[in-house]
Amino acid sequence: MKHKQYLLLFVIFMVVFLISSVVLGKNEPFRKCNELIHLEKIREAYEKKGQKVPEDILKKIEFAIEYSKISTKDVERCEQEIKEKEAMMAKEPKDEKGNPILLHPWGDFVPNPFEEPTPHPKEDVGIFKDKEAAMTYFPPHSVEIETYNFVTVAVTPYDTFISGNKKCDENTGVIYHIGMRRGGELIEELSEYPEKGQIVFESLKNDNGIVIFSYGNGQKGYFDVKKNLAIFEEYHTP
Amino acid sequence: MLSISLYAKVPGSVVNATTNGDYYDEEKENNDSISAANSTPNIITSERVMIGRFTSTSDNYDYYKVYISSNNSIYIQLSGIPGGCDYDLYLYDQNGSLISSSLNSADVGEWIETSINTSGYYYICVKRYSGYSNFYYRLYTEVNGVKFNQSFYIKNVNSDNWMYWLGRDHTNSVSGLVFLSFGAAVKINNDYGIRDLGGNYANMSRVKTAVEKFIQGYNDNPKHTADIRLIVAINNRPPQNYKLPDNNDEYFKHGAYFKNMINSISPSGHVKEINGGIDAELDWNTPTLTKAWVDGFSKTGNFKWLYNFGDHAGRTDDFSGETDPSFNNNWRASDVYYISYGNTASLCTPEIYSQGCAQEWVYQKKWSLLHGYGQYYEGLLSTNGFDGYYRNQESYSAFYNFLQQQGYGEALENRTWIALTWPAQP
Numbered sequence A: 001m002k003h004k005q006y007l008l009l010f011v012i013f014m015v016v017f018l019i020s021s022v023v024l025g026k027n028e029p030f031r032k033c034n035e036l037i038h039l040e041k042i043r044e045a046y047e048k049k050g051q052k053v054p055e056d057i058l059k060k061i062e063f064a065i066e067y068s069k070i071s072t073k074d075v076e077r078c079e080q081e082i083k084e085k086e087a088m089m090a091k092e093p094k095d096e097k098g099n100p101i102l103l104h105p106w107g108d109f110v111p112n113p114f115e116e117p118t119p120h121p122k123e124d125v126g127i128f129k130d131k132e133a134a135m136t137y138f139p140p141h142s143v144e145i146e147t148y149n150f151v152t153v154a155v156t157p158y159d160t161f162i163s164g165n166k167k168c169d170e171n172t173g174v175i176y177h178i179g180m181r182r183g184g185e186l187i188e189e190l191s192e193y194p195e196k197g198q199i200v201f202e203s204l205k206n207d208n209g210i211v212i213f214s215y216g217n218g219q220k221g222y223f224d225v226k227k228n229l230a231i232f233e234e235y236h237t238p
Numbered sequence B: 001m002l003s004i005s006l007y008a009k010v011p012g013s014v015v016n017a018t019t020n021g022d023y024y025d026e027e028k029e030n031n032d033s034i035s036a037a038n039s040t041p042n043i044i045t046s047e048r049v050m051i052g053r054f055t056s057t058s059d060n061y062d063y064y065k066v067y068i069s070s071n072n073s074i075y076i077q078l079s080g081i082p083g084g085c086d087y088d089l090y091l092y093d094q095n096g097s098l099i100s101s102s103l104n105s106a107d108v109g110e111w112i113e114t115s116i117n118t119s120g121y122y123y124i125c126v127k128r129y130s131g132y133s134n135f136y137y138r139l140y141t142e143v144n145g146v147k148f149n150q151s152f153y154i155k156n157v158n159s160d161n162w163m164y165w166l167g168r169d170h171t172n173s174v175s176g177l178v179f180l181s182f183g184a185a186v187k188i189n190n191d192y193g194i195r196d197l198g199g200n201y202a203n204m205s206r207v208k209t210a211v212e213k214f215i216q217g218y219n220d221n222p223k224h225t226a227d228i229r230l231i232v233a234i235n236n237r238p239p240q241n242y243k244l245p246d247n248n249d250e251y252f253k254h255g256a257y258f259k260n261m262i263n264s265i266s267p268s269g270h271v272k273e274i275n276g277g278i279d280a281e282l283d284w285n286t287p288t289l290t291k292a293w294v295d296g297f298s299k300t301g302n303f304k305w306l307y308n309f310g311d312h313a314g315r316t317d318d319f320s321g322e323t324d325p326s327f328n329n330n331w332r333a334s335d336v337y338y339i340s341y342g343n344t345a346s347l348c349t350p351e352i353y354s355q356g357c358a359q360e361w362v363y364q365k366k367w368s369l370l371h372g373y374g375q376y377y378e379g380l381l382s383t384n385g386f387d388g389y390y391r392n393q394e395s396y397s398a399f400y401n402f403l404q405q406q407g408y409g410e411a412l413e414n415r416t417w418i419a420l421t422w423p424a425q426p
Helices: A002-026 A033-049 A055-091 A131-135 B034-038 B160-168 B204-220 B248-263 B287-298 B333-342 B356-369 B392-405
Strands: A127-129 A148-156 A159-166 A171-181 A185-193 A198-206 A210-216 A217-226 A229-231 B004-008 B013-017 B047-052 B061-068 B074-079 B084-090 B096-100 B110-116 B120-130 B137-143 B177-179 B184-189 B190-196 B200-202 B228-235 B273-279 B307-308 B345-348 B379-382 B414-417
Touching: A033 A055, A055 B287, A131 A148, A131 A159, A148 A171, A148 A198, A148 A210, A148 B333, A159 A198, A159 B013, A198 A217, A217 B061, B013 B248, B061 B074, B061 B084, B061 B137, B074 B084, B074 B120, B074 B414, B096 B110, B120 B137, B137 B414, B160 B204, B177 B273, B177 B379, B177 B414, B184 B200, B190 B248, B200 B204, B204 B228, B204 B248, B204 B273, B228 B248, B248 B273, B287 B307, B287 B333, B333 B345, B333 B356, B345 B414, B356 B392, B392 B414
Parallel strands: A185 B013, B177 B228, B228 B273, B273 B307, B307 B345, B379 B414
Antiparallel strands: A127 A148, A148 A159, A159 A171, A171 A185, A198 A210, A210 A217, A217 A229, B004 B013, B047 B137, B061 B120, B074 B110, B074 B137, B084 B096, B084 B120, B184 B190, B190 B200
16 A cells, blocks of 8 residues: 555656656746847737737747747857857967967868869850840849949859940940959959940850950950950960 | 959959949058048048058058047948958047057958047058058948948858858958858759859858858957857859759759758857848749748758848839739739748848838838738848949938838848949958
C-alpha cells in the first residue's frame, strides 16, 4: 500500500515536473527582434484607438516571436564571440597609431593578392544585341537608366562591356566596363566618346580579346580587352 | 575619350567615370590649410560628396569648410582610401581647435559623428598619414540629417578577396539593415544559383561562402562596433542566359534553395542576424512568378524574414479607393501587398528614389489599410543620387513627409542606400 502511495506521488511529481518544464520552456525569456518590437508598437496603436488589429499583423507577431526565440541563441553566441574577441584584441600588439595589429582575424580566411580573377571564367561569352540584356546590369531602375541609352552587351571570360550612347547628346557614345582582375580587383569604367555616336557591339575576335563594334554612320572600331582601350579604327588581325 | 579614375583599392575596385551628374565635386588645390579651404568647391553644403587625392608626399592635407548652426550634428565619412595608403580625418572649429578625429590604420576608412553646440564655420581635414596615389578618396558629409547605412550590389561573387574587403571596408559603423544584392536567379545544369551584377555566375554554395567572407571582413575591422542585420537578396529580373524556366514550380524551388542557403549561414560577431531579400520590380517579372519565388522562400525551412526592396511602378495618383488597382506589367495592389506584407514572412523597405516613388508606396499603404490589411515599412532604400535621382536625405524627407501628410506617419528606422559605383559613391 505504502509502495503504491510512493508510486502515485512519484507519478504526480513527474507529471507536474514535465508539465512545468514544457510551460517554462515555452516561456523561456527571449530577446525581442527589432521586427517584433515594431509590430507590437503597431498593435498597440490599433488597440489604443479601439480598432481591430488586422489579421496579417497578428500572424506576423506570432512569426516574429518564433523568429526571436531562434535568433536569441544566435545573438547570445555573437555577443560572447565579441567579448572573447575584444579580450584578445586588447592583448594584440598596437601599431604606431595605437590601433591593434590583427594577428588573429575573425575567421580562417586571409586575403590572397594572387587570387585568380574568378575560379570560373564566364561561360556565356558572346555578343548580345539586346537592350533588355543590357539593362540587366542596371538594377536600380525597372525600365532604363535616365542618362544613357544602352543597347548591346559583350561578354568575355573576365569582362563585361555594355555599349550605347548618351540620351541628351546622341552623338556621344558610351561603354560601361566591368572587369575582374587577379587579387579580387574589380574594374569599373564608364567612358564617354564624344562625336562617335551610338556604339554597337558586333562580334568577338582574337580569342575573345577584341570586341568589334560599329559607331556613328556604320564606321568600325574595336575594344582591346588587354589594353583596356577603345580604338576607333577598323581591326586588322595581326 | 573623357575619363577620370575615381577610386582604386587593390584588391578592391577601380572606378572611372566621365560624368558626375552633379553628384560630387572634386577638391580644388591648393587647400592645404584652414585659410585655403574657403574657395568653392571646398565649401560643403549639408549633404555632399567630395573626391580628392594625394598624389605625392608634398601634398599632405585637404581642408573643406562647412557651416553648421547650433544644436545640429555632423556626420563625416572618408572612404575609398587607396590600397597601401593611410589617410586620417579631423574636424576643427573656426579657431582651429580640434573637435574630433578618426585615426584608423591603413585603408579601412574613417568616420566622425559629433554634435555641434555653436553656430559657425567648421573645417574638415583629410590628412595623408602615409602613402599616396593617383586614385581618389571620397568624403561624404551630412549635417543634421538622418544617417543611412550602406548596402551593396555584388559584382564579384566568386572572389573571396573582394567579398572580404567589401565587409572590412564597409565605410561606417551604423547599425541596421545591410542588403547584399546578388542579382538574378539562374539555373545551370539543374543547379540553382545567381548571376551577379558583374555578370558572374555562382551556385548557392558559392553565395554562402561569399556572404561568410563579407561577415568575416566586417568583423575584422576593429572599428566596426555597430551590429548589422544582413539581408541576402536577389532580384526578380530574368538574366540574358540561364534564366529560370517560366513556371511557378521552378521559381518556387529557387526560392526554397535560396532560403536553405541563408539558413545555413551562421551569424557571427557584429552580424547578428541574417535574413532574405528580394528586389521585386514590377516591370521585370510577372506577379505570378515573383509570388511563386516568395512562396518558395517563405514556406521552406526555418523562420526568416523576407524583405522586399523593389519598386512600385505604374501610378503616382491616389489609387487607394479602388478595389484592386493595376500597375505596370499586370501587377495589382493585392500582388504588391502580398510580397511586401501579406505573406507572413514578408516585410518591406521600399526603394524611394523620387517623389513619385514616395507617392506610390504611401498610396499602397493607404490602399492596404483601407482594405483591412496592414502595410508598414521597416525603413527605406535610397540610391543616393545615382543617375540623377534623390540623394539619401531627399529620399528620406520625401517618404517621411508624404506619409505624415497622408496621415500614415512612420519612424522609418532602417535607412540604407544602394547604388552602382558609377558615378562614385561614398
